[in-house]
Amino acid sequence: MKFKVNQNSMKKILFIAGLVSTMLLAACSSEESVVKEDGKVNAAKGITFRLTEEAFVPGVTNNGKAGAKGTRAIETQTVNLGNGLVAEVSLEPDTADMAPAATGVTRATVSDGHYTIYAVDASNVRHDGIKGTMTSGVFTPDVAGQEWFLNGGETYTFVCINDAVTDNGTGLRYTYSMPAGINQNAMIGVTTHTVSNTEHDVVAFTMRHQNARIRYQVTSYTTPCVGAKFGIGGSVSGTGYGITDYDVKGTQTARSGGFLAISFGPITMTADHPMTYSSIVETYKTSTPYVYYPDAFPLMYAQYTMSSGTLYGESLQAKVFPTALMNSTTLQKNHSYVYNIKVKPSVLYLFQDGTVGTLADKGTRTPIGVVVKEKTATEEGTAVALKEATVSGNNDFTYSTPYGSSSMFATTNSTTYADINDGQNDVNGYKWTWEAASNPHDHVVKANKYQDYTPYYAAGHYVPDVAVTGANVGHWYLPALGDWALLFKALDRWTPTPNTTYPKSGTFPWDKTKVNAAFTAAGGKGLFAFGPYGYLIYWTSTEYTQTMMFPYLYGISGNTINIDANAKHNITGKVRPFVHF
Template sequence: MKKTIFFASFLGTVMLTACINNEDVAEANNKIEISGNHFIFTTEDFGAEMPTRAAVPLESVNTVDLGDGLQAEVTIGVDWSPQVRAVNPIADGHYTIYAVNSSGERVTGIDSKVSGTVTAGGFIKDPGTNLRLSPGTYTFVCYNDAVIDNGTNLIVNNGSDALVGTATENIHGEGWKVNFTMKHQGARVRYKLTSYTSASSGVAVQFTSTTSDQPISLTLNTKGVVETVNRGVLSGISTSFAATSEAVNSSYTLPYTTPLTDYNFLLPGVKGNKLKLTFTSGRVYGENLAGKSLTLAFADELARNGSYVVHVKLKKILYLYDDGTVGTFAERGTRRPIGVVVQDKLVGQDGVAMALTSRLSGKWSTRSGVQDNAIMGNDFVTVMNDMNGYKYTWDPSTSKDGVTVKAESSIYPAFYAAGHYHPNVPVTGKNVGKWFLPSMGQWRLAVETLYQMKVLSQLTDWGYPKADQDKRNRIDTIFKQAGGFSPMGHDYWSSNEYDLRNVGDMCFRKSKVQFDYYGYGKRINWGVLPFVHF
């Protein structure tokens, strides 16, 4: 009888324990494991919402004097990388996912966050991380390792490609999926560098801001929405350029362009014209770039998910050498300079150079009150675009009588002097043509080269463009270091005829530069500075 009672008591205890354990299992099973096979990832492509090529390009160009005769033309615009689709598969990497409940509270505690590695679109969770939720509607937040999670907010800093994606889903039953579209929180910028006739190597730059009001970090709430833009001085972002191929001597102004760099990542709202690039190392044109800097002129703010490219074209005065090639003075080697290049030789375009060692002078004509050129002109813009100095000097069809070659006529001393000019060293380059009296358009090229300016953006009539007179010493150096004579302080004839008495001339005064037509007639002894095609 006692055994029967004991067995019944034991059986009841076992049954009670089993009931309690089943209740625990049922409670545990009421939560749903949010696992890798529930996640679908895509990534918004950079530049997906930016203008297309058919639209007006988002682009800015400015020219900066870097000193030592070095000029930088800087272009910043949309990076037109091929875009296959608006969204792409998520990039391989490490990601973390948590949930926010329908009350707007982040789910915390045990099994409230899962992290893992995405490979080829598949999510493999990290051991020991789980996300288990009771059935219901949640906002899921996914972010990559470029995002800082402090438990209350998400923080995004400059310098990294931060990705954040959100998705709202009702979790119950079967067949549901959490679809994340991962969005870039910043913009990306990459660079390329071009030099001419000269290779570059070891070039590196640092990106900083010129003001303290630039976005330096973003604070996102638990739902992944930006709440605060934190501002300060942008610093610590740098990039390096690969070396270009080795330069070769050529009569053409050959460009040497680096491959595009890796991307820098900047926050949206950074103002383009508040950004400065400082060279921290590198050599080009035989000179050290370290310490030189330039400010961008891009007035727009960088857009979230925007993609940009900065192209820096470094230019320096080029010389025409005795062998018909061009290059900088520092990289002349055994070549001897005979002219300053004022128009690059390109495919389909002759180069133009002005003489280094001319001290010639003469009358434009020995007569006055007579039309000498087949065409006279006084419209400033038309004359400034006239590039026919060679024809006026050597082609008889440009003379009024149709037969006179001015370079061979004693009636035109200035043309004769220009046409018979010889540099102070023998010329071996077969591509170097005959010297001529330049047209006003070719003088414009010279002024734009020497003064690093655009004449027709300032002048629409005869007069004085706004010329930086600090360039005077630089212009003196350009000629004198190469064994030439500076044009500063002298007046020179052009080959253009203004009217029966006057012709166009170029005045390099000590305090200004002037495009003029001489009012005292053609029979004045003025300077002759020959030009040449090559």
Template sequence: MEKISRQLFLVPFAMLCLALFSACSSNEQVIPQNPQDENSTIVDLGNVKFDISEMPFGEDTEDKTRTAEQPLMADTVVLSKSVEAEVTLERERTPVTRGVKHGLSDGAYRLVVYQANVFKTQVGFTVAGGKIAYLEKLILNDGNYDFYCCNDKVEFKQGENKFKVEFDNAATALIGSIKNVHVSGVRQTISFPMKHVGTRIKTRLTALMPFPNEGVQAKLVSVPNGALGDMIYDIPTGVYSSSKLRTLDFPASNYTKVADVYDPSLKANIYAMESSEYRYVLLNNTLTNLMLQFTNTGQLYRKAMNSYGALRINSSTQYMLAGHSYVLRVKLKPTFRYLFQDGTVGYLRDKGNRMPVALVLNNNLGIALTDSHVGNDYVPSYSSGGVLQGNWSVTGQRDNDRLFQLTQWNDAITTTTSGAHWTWAAGGTYNHANAAHNGSKGDKREVYPAFYWADAYREEMKNKCVSEGKLFDSNLLTQKGRWFLPSVNEWMYLLKNVGFSNPNSLFAPGGVATGHPISVWYNILIVRQAFMVAGGAPLWDDTDPQGRYYWTSTEGSLTNKAYIITVRPDWNFFLSDQKKNLTGFPITYTKAFRVRAFVTFSNTAIHPHSGGSTEDGWAGDPDQNISGDDFEIDL
């Protein structure tokens, strides 16, 4: 068995140098007075008096200051392909009390005396109801002594000069010591703190969505033989060791809802739960051997929590110290795939030197990380100079090859024709008498500002790659056609797969959309995080309650209207219609109109305009169903 050595100061023995004098010589038992106060127990041997106190777990971090400590460790753990955990371990800060110490718990205790590392004598006493119920006497000659006190959860091996604590007593075993105490004839009271040999840990969970209604359960386990099975302290050498190992497999703990926790990165409160109990282990367990396993079948982020992998604490150097109280904070969050500048797709944890350019919504569709802008203008306009026009088009006529009823919206929501068709395919534009209005809308700022704005994001990403010296996929960032103004249907992938909402909620009870602005709840926490962790921006302005109005490429049955998506910071996602030409509207309103480009990344080697093609660049029908959504199974 490997011997684990540490200096004596790591053992929970208080080492004080205090004077003690000879005890009385009576052979009778001494029944002392009641304790003087609730913070300690007085063990009065006549001419010898010990003021013994029991130090609670975590007394070293009594919350006397508001200054936050740095976590002992921090890590990100992959629990599944689509769920990660941000993990920090901290010492629990106990609340300020009248005194962190208290009198001894009921039970049997032993006071052991050594001189020059040689056993001299021992006495026992019992505490019942906070009072000393039984006490043996102590007689010592003048000299220097070491005193040890332990409760009945600690085994004293006199012949081996050792103390031993079994794992099952990690929660209750107490030991204290006073070393090199000079005994003389002067009456004194000796302070004698007792500390826990074990250490404890509890778990606090946070998430960006409500936890399962049926509750959360998880258990603390270890790798095989990953925990100390006992603790042995050798008195002469001051070294402690373990004679055996064990595998931890605590019963599952239930978690209870606690107050929401403010997350500064999200600028909002997030959901929180806490384990209902502490788990206790012996001192000097290595944290890297411990794991948290979820056992409940309820879903979080559309995955059963018991399907998550074990959350292993990654700290090879941090030991759990005696008497300390720890909090394992676990922030559970969904992870998403991203499209990178080189045309590849993957998770940010694997990005290396690649630069994300879009958030993936399904197997071949992504959304830009920021709003499009031309120069400094984010509001689409047919002329430069900072005019906040916000226009979809300025023709005053029908512009798409297909219109969608404004009295009911089910067709607009469910029709899978891509906005790429209406942005780039010449056939996607209605045949106008004015030839200048025909052809690809994405090339015509003066006529179709919103469509022109969609491609501006591609140009911005290309320029960024050039300035940073990054190689990029020319089909993705050089050639026009991959980035486009999305349809209503394509926005539904954002609503469902990132907003964790249900697009069907936009329908009236009869299954038909009403034609009036209708809202549906969506998870702003997840949406914000999905963009911001990749260096992007959310879909709203926190300071503007009206939110942002995003143009879609879906045109209404009235020739002067198109559909817009309204995304607000109050958890509401709206579908409605708006006039295509906003010239003359108040600037306080038009300033909120934006374009967030979408991108197709399947078959990116095909140039959308090659060979005189009038289609949008896909190998098949431009109205093909954008399928391949794998988020409902694994984000």
């Protein structure tokens, strides 16, 4: 008995992606019933073909190393991009828009393209079938009215290919060539099905990818990379690259090709979403479209060049990236990878509206501080003021406590610290400045009392040069020793070396030019810029365990900062306020 498939109507042959079976069958139910005449099945009913596309799964990296596990990033390499930009480069499993890495997982839509379907019977005889174009899930046959006869009740191997795969009549071949290959998503679907002589017959294909794919991506923060392009080049010699052969039933039989040249680009990179201002550091992923590589390709033979574009206000210089980090990776079909170039800004600023960003993307915003701790969805951020605090024209502050009074010798913080090693963990400057409950001496808010708590008052009454409109910007406060540590960790380094015989004091190196540039670039004032004796003191709000000892910082003409402690009454210093946002 013959089963007749008539392509004269879109309702008679349907290519459906991602619909449930009941919907597929409903598409046929409105047509006339199957009518048997002279032993044949009425072909007007047709077969419904369902195409789903195999989901790419996160790529396996470091698969050349003994005992390596699959889905993890290869160790990063640091690359100098020029113009003060430094990137961490890594090859990572791609998890964007992924289904779980499980056998048989498919995606709901099938890629647009031109498809060919044929059938092979149990005697290995091929029966040419139908061809057509898939656009947004709608299949349009190449030839209207074409008929395709198959025997009802007979089992066939149905094969579906897209045009990246060549049909030789007796077999299939996929040839990876440049530049077309880099855009080709070669797919082959194979299914065994017994043709039914009932009304409802559905042949389902899972279209399986024959290539691996990679996105080349710049990851940046607070602003996307703009105008960047990415080029790919290289070559590989040897056997097994570029040509894959299959038998008529779609089973891979051989891989060949002695030399494969790769040259493509430049590819324009686009950001995953438009730039927006935010108090939380926004992450942007600026990527190329997916680039396809043949199965088993050793990635170390590809070379990548980024050219043009701007990021954080700096022009990107042409840069050839090293391939050493991919020496151990051989690409696998149906696996997806990200070549990630992560570039962090050297300095982030807090703006008057409570958002953060770089100076290059400030727009109409005005910076009021340097970010030393980023805000997250669960933790507040911290910034340091661009300038020192001033009260009534004065910016040198001594505790206005009468010498010998009880306040001079009192412990005024509910927690004290033994020495520098202990005290550098104190990030409670806001608490010591604004919470009365943290003051066991007289239970007052220090920021509101000039007498006895002058530096706290100066910090708490700090006013930036522009009105602050961000509701998330809190009260300015006198930083604790750990707050100062955040500052230097963010901009340079913090490695104090305590004096072992006098643990309340110590030193640590700093890059004065680098740190101060963060402030002066935004119209602020550098730290430790001057002092009456060649150094400048800054107050902290930390208290050491020893009575009346308050650590303070001071810098001299060299690139060294000193930490020392003394009675609060005897020292005059400056106040550099901090704020949470």
